[in-house]
Amino acid sequence: MILDGIGASSGVAIGKVFIKQQNDFVLPTHKVTDTEAEIKRFNDAKEEATLELKVLYEKALEEVGEEHAQIFDVHQMLIADLDLHDQVVGIITDEKYNAAYAVSEASAIIAAMFESMDDPYLQERAADIRDISKRLIGILTGEKEVSLADINEPVILIAKDLFPSDTIQMNKQYVLGFITEDGGKMSHSAILARTMQIPAVVGVKNILTKLDKNSTIIIDGKSGKIYINPTDEELVYWKAKQEEDRNYKQKLQSLKGTANKTVDGIEIEINANIGSPEDIEGVLANDAKGIGLFRSEFLYMDGHALPTEEAQYEAYKKVIEAMEDRVIIRTLDVGGDKELHYLNIPKEENPFLGYRAIRVCLDQVDMFKVQLRALLRASVYGKLGIMFPMIATVEEIKEAKALLEETKRELLAEGIAVSEDIEVGMMIETPAAALISDVLAQEVDFFSIGTNDLTQYTLAVDRMNAKIAHLYNTHNLAVLRLIKMVVDNAHAAGIWVGICGEAAADTTLTETFLGMGIDELSVSAPSVLEVRKTIQQIDTSKIQLKL
Structure with missing residues (x-):
């Protein structure tokens, strides 16, 4: 029997099953007087x-x-x-x-x-x-669960869900891989699995009812496929794949220190996406030299109130100082789907088309200028790019730039140093921005294409709606044509263009992006070396785009 799930951590695991039993615990519910x-x-x-x-x-x-x-x-x-x-x-x-x-x-x-x-x-x-x-x-x-640290033989762990505290307690010597009914690729357990290099498949409905402790299974953490009680032929095939996977990962490590250069000598920037200064360790370990997207909103979501100018300045300074190349920090992208309870943003009928990102910042100028001050102060410690999200009109980018210039003048008047070499850019996330990218390109130093939202808005598909998930596809011709339009308009204006959405790490699209002329790809740190390997195998002179 073959089951399908979501591949969350690549690699092949072969072994017998260990089912993490759910407690038959009944939550005590009663009234108290004291x-x-x-x-x-x-x-x-x-x-x-x-x-x-x-x-x-x-x-x-x-x-x-x-x-x-x-x-x-x-x-x-x-x-x-x-x-x-x-x-x-x-x-x-x-x-x-x-x-x-x-x-x-x-x-x-x-x-x-x-x-x-x-x-x-x-x-x-x-x-x-x-x-x-x-x-x-x-x-x-007093009803605590049994620790997974007690597993003392090689197994593939099966659970309804795994929490980070479960994952970190697993003994890597014995847990060959895991499968969960719930969870997604961005869960902390999935992220930890990738870090610990444990194959994992998530989102497998009713998996607990389809296995018993006597089952032997194979999991492919890349495709999300699960083979229950495989045949001898399947075992031979997947053991060979397992060895191939080990060799592949070792070879990727040998790419550290090599150039992101195609066969015909075209060099592409590969940078990393981060959410906090703590992510820098992983970025450096995977040999990225710059940051293509620092999601600054996570600084706002970690506390009970707006982060102070000083707290933001220290965070930005730490990242800029740590990186050899440019650090692009996206200004606050909040509202709609990312709630900050202390901002009291009202509930909306359709938050994805509502009061969010640059719209919030241009409305709440005092809050926005605190962030701009912190960014400008940190700019003297390295190469900084400031990027405005969710721009849909020329007026928005002009207003954002004007506030940035006003803030810069105020800092200089206070005797505070500001770099004279800051790149100012914007994200292309809406079809509107893509369609007027020739005009917008006159206003900025670079574009960064957010393929997640651009795909969603172009195809009118909520990417989190399981019923229509099959329609969400960055390979769609309409999406690719908009990306090509943005690249052409950017280059005609003499500015560079990158991609920072999930598609940047999709190696089945790398050749297409290079054929379009994309200058930079910004990916999660663990994807850097695999994207580098893909780029090094491409000859851009032989690419024939069919758009």
Whole structure:
């Protein structure tokens, strides 16, 4: 039998099954009379959970490095989050429910908020909320799950879902790979699996009912295919693929230090996408020299209030100083699918067409100028590019640039140094921007194409809607023609153009992008070497585009 899931971490695993049983735990739900005592129990549980997470942080630091250990710092922040605290205390105080039930209800509300967002990365943060909820409830009830560290023989782990705390406790010596019913490619467990180089397949519906402990399976973490009780012929084939995969990964490491140059000598920039300064370690480990997209909104989403100018300045400075080449920082891209509760952005009928990104910033100018000040102050520490998101009109880019110039004049008047060599660019995410890219190109130093939103808006397909997911396709001729139009208009105006969406790492599109004349590809750090390998095998003089 062959099943299909979502390939979340490449590689082949062959072995017998270990099924992570779900607890038959019934959440205690009852009324309390002493609400102060129940709130104290909740606060004590938070303290104990924080101590547990510190232990997990140290373990992760040793096994997967600081970049990925940070998730357990984030979990500590989530446990201390005022929203969670206030909601739990409110349920205990107002509704007189016990702490475990209050934690369950409050975390469900917050998790649902993340799941409603459009960004896959933010959607998967719902799993983090559930993880800390499970930990707190386990402490409050004394019903803790068995640790996966107890696995002591080679197996492929099968579970309803895995939380980061589960994944980091897995013994890499024995867990050959894992499969989950839930989860996505951007879940922290999937990200950790890729870092730990454990093959993983996620999103396999009803997998727990289709396997037993006597099953032998093969998983292909790239295609998402699962082979249950394979034949001798299948075993021989996949063992050979397993060896081939090991050799391929070793060869990729040999590409460190080599050029991103095609057979006919065309050099392409390959840069990395990051969400915080902590991601830099992984960027450098994968031999990227620059940052093509720093998603600055994550600095805003990690706290309970707007980040100060000083906090932003330190974050931007750290990244700019660490990188040899240019760092492109996208200004705040929030609203719509990315909620900041402290901004009180009203709910909208269609948030993806609503009050978001540059529209928020041009409306809330004081907030925007704090970010611009921090960016400009940090610019003196290296090569900075400032990129404005979600531009759809010429008026928007002109207004954003005017605010940037105004902020620069104010800083210089205060005696604060600002670099004279800052590139100013914008994202092409809407068909409107693509269609007037000849005019927009006169206003900026570069374009960066956000293929995720450009595909979604061009095809009128919600990429998170499973019913129409098959229609979401960056290979679609309409999307590719718009990208080609943007490249041609950019080059005619003498500016460079890159791609920073998911498609930048799609090696089946690399040749097409190079044929169009794309100057830069910005990808997740683990994709850098594979994209480099693909580029080194292409002869652009032989590319024949059919658009």
